[in-house]
Amino acid sequence: MxxxxxxxxxxxxxxxxxxxxxxxxxxxxxxxxxxxxxxxxxxxxxxxxxxxxxxxxxxxxxxxxxxxxxxxxxxxxxxxxxxxxxxxxxxxxxxxxxxxxxxxxxxEEDVRGIVDKAVKELTMEKVLKELDATWSTMVFEHEPHGRTADVDAPGEHIHRFRGHQKTAPRGFAAFRCNR
Structure with a gap:
């Protein structure tokens, strides 16, 4: 009772x-x-x-x-x-x-699966927000190359871009792992 x-x-x-x-x-x-x-x-x-x-x-x-x-x-x-x-x-x-x-x-197993999925989705949302914050403020300047018709970006922009190329794959790796 x-x-x-x-x-x-x-x-x-x-x-x-x-x-x-x-x-x-x-x-x-x-x-x-x-x-x-x-x-x-x-x-x-x-x-x-x-x-x-x-x-x-x-x-x-x-x-x-x-x-x-x-x-x-x-x-x-x-x-x-x-x-x-x-x-x-x-x-x-x-x-x-x-x-x-x-x-x-x-x-019980279904609940655990739904919660695991929710946690993975939250991780992806955070990565997307970080990527959006990084790339939405990025501005690239360009100027014509002296001898060719190619467009050349000043060195500082290339350097910043290469830095983001190194960090962005970590964020995308989270997507591959969370499928």
Whole structure:
């Protein structure tokens, strides 16, 4: 009874206020208390039901913790809803109950994949912003070469360009690694 009461109180917790570590620790304590009971009780349906509920809760909390990553965007929530087949509105008032309705314990690998993808996308966004900041302010001056019709850039611009040629591939390497 204490387990269900405690879980019910957590389910009203707003998304931003969820303390996964504290809830996980308490849930694991409930698991230990359950396993410390008389072994004859393990054949009872209520025991196996509570054990299953606690295991699923621990798994779901792990997924909730991953979903609290700052790299998660609206598109990732949409992908998660599509994956789980459950629709809900992600907002400031979203609660743990709303997240548990996604049955996250059944989609642990999918959640991990979505979060990994979100982190990689955030890395790419940062690289693109850096490249944009660098190249959007770059101005090249040019002048005709004395003996040919070719356009020649003054030495300082070539030197700056070559410096960016050395650093830009590192940013692009992140894209290749994040496919």
């Amino acid at each position: 204490q387990v269900r009461t405690r879980m019910a109180s957590w389910e009203n917790t707003c998304w931003k206020d969820i303390n996964v570590d504290q809830m996980d620790m308490e849930t694991k304590k409930f698991c230990l208390d359950l396993r410390a009971m008389d072994k004859d009780l393990r054949s009872w349906d209520v025991y196996s039901g509570l054990d299953s509920t606690l295991r699923n809760y621990v798994t779901s909390l792990r997924s909730v913790g991953e979903l609290q990553n700052t790299a998660i965007r609206e598109r990732h929530w949409q992908e998660l809803m599509h994956t789980t087949g459950v629709q809900f509105s992600m907002s400031e008032s979203t609660t743990l109950f709303d997240l548990l309705s996604l049955h996250l314990h059944k989609f």
